[in-house]
Amino acid sequence: MDIAETTRDKQSDAVKRRDFMRLVLASGLATTVTELRAKATAPKSAPKVCTYTEHFQSLPIPEVCKIFKRIGVDGLDLTVRPGGHIDPKDAKNELPGAVKAARDHGLEIMMLTTGIAAPDRHAEEIVATCQKLGIERIKLGYYPVGQFGNLAKRLDDVRRQLDAVVKLTTKYDVRPCVHLHSGPTIPSSGFMLYDLIREMPPDRIGAYLDSYHMTITGGAGGWRQAIDLLSPWMSLVALKNFQWHRDGRDGRGQQAWHTDYCRLEDGIAPIPDFISTVQQAGYRGFYTLHTEYRLPVNECIKLTTDDFVYLQKVFARL
Numbered sequence: 001m002d003i004a005e006t007t008r009d010k011q012s013d014a015v016k017r018r019d020f021m022r023l024v025l026a027s028g029l030a031t032t033v034t035e036l037r038a039k040a041t042a043p044k045s046a047p048k049v050c051t052y053t054e055h056f057q058s059l060p061i062p063e064v065c066k067i068f069k070r071i072g073v074d075g076l077d078l079t080v081r082p083g084g085h086i087d088p089k090d091a092k093n094e095l096p097g098a099v100k101a102a103r104d105h106g107l108e109i110m111m112l113t114t115g116i117a118a119p120d121r122h123a124e125e126i127v128a129t130c131q132k133l134g135i136e137r138i139k140l141g142y143y144p145v146g147q148f149g150n151l152a153k154r155l156d157d158v159r160r161q162l163d164a165v166v167k168l169t170t171k172y173d174v175r176p177c178v179h180l181h182s183g184p185t186i187p188s189s190g191f192m193l194y195d196l197i198r199e200m201p202p203d204r205i206g207a208y209l210d211s212y213h214m215t216i217t218g219g220a221g222g223w224r225q226a227i228d229l230l231s232p233w234m235s236l237v238a239l240k241n242f243q244w245h246r247d248g249r250d251g252r253g254q255q256a257w258h259t260d261y262c263r264l265e266d267g268i269a270p271i272p273d274f275i276s277t278v279q280q281a282g283y284r285g286f287y288t289l290h291t292e293y294r295l296p297v298n299e300c301i302k303l304t305t306d307d308f309v310y311l312q313k314v315f316a317r318l
Contacts, residue, residue, distance in 0.1 A: 047285070049287050049308065050076055050077045050287075051075075051076065052079075052292070055295075065101050065102050072308055075109060075286075076107060076108075077139075078109050080114050081141065084115075092128075110137075110286055111135065123168060137174070139177050142179070142181065142185045145186055145188065155186065162205065175235055177207065181210070181213050188217060189218065190217075190226020190227070190230055193207055193226075202233045206235025210290075211239050211269040211271060215270075216242070227277050227281050237278055238290045239274075240269075241271060244257050244268065245258055261294070275315075289304065291303060
């Protein structure tokens with residue numbers, strides 16, 4: 001090919017590109033192309049994280065906000081229940097001040113941990129105040145499993161109680177979330193929670209997933225199956241971890257065991273796998289970092305900081 005032919009080919013290619021761009025602009029596709037390029041090159045933002053305040057309750061809320069801001073989390077999972085940071089009877093008056101303290105430190109109160117298990121005056125005051133303050137999700141209290149042999153009846157009872165709670169919270173556009181716990185509570189597994197709420201609209205009631213409890217009750221694969229079932233209702237996710245420890249043997253020689261909390265990266269629950277499964281199931285909300293270390297506040301601060309640093313590494317690999 002001589003120089004003249006090469007030049008003609010280049011000019012022809014340039015004309016084709018100009019014609020293509022005119023067609024793109026005329027058809028309105030240019031914006032779409034630009035948006036797609038921007039989305040492809042934009043860095044992914046990490047999910048927001050709040051921290052559970054139960055083990056910081058010896059400190060006033062403004063001091064907790066100062067600590068959490070220093071750690072780097074986005075907000076508070078504030079306890080508003082008997083023995084919590086705010087007592088239910090005081091929520092109407094004290095919760096606005098807590099929200100202001102959070103905002104003054106560049107944080108937000110992202111959820112409440114309550115003891116609400118049925119509608120009553122204090123429950124209504126809490127959810128009405130949440131609506132005014134823009135707090136959209138609350139954790140409910142617990143339902144005891146009751147006497148052995150009556151579980152089917154207890155499930156019906158709890159389902160009726162949840163229906164009543166939902167009727168109350170719907171009036172105020174607040175979503176009540178049922179914590180997936182373990183032990184002698186309802187629900188004690190993801191499958192039990194699914195059975196309880198499967199007929200309820202996902203925009204009216206939420207499933208509150210928990211890496212610690214779901215690993216205890218869900219073993220190697222049950223927690224993943226539970227996430228699959230509960231995906232339409234996923235509204236809150238707690239992250240915490242544990243290790244098994246030996247106790248003595250009982251009178252029949254059986255080895256006894258107990259669990260204890262540990263740093264996220266050191267425990268039995270597969271935190272990166274748990275988070276990636278939750279994300280795969282469609283969850284795009286925030287996570288609550290449960291620092292349930294039974295230790296002095298200064299040590300809790302250090303361990304919470306370690307957990308948050310580790311969590312950012314996990315998020316970076318999603």
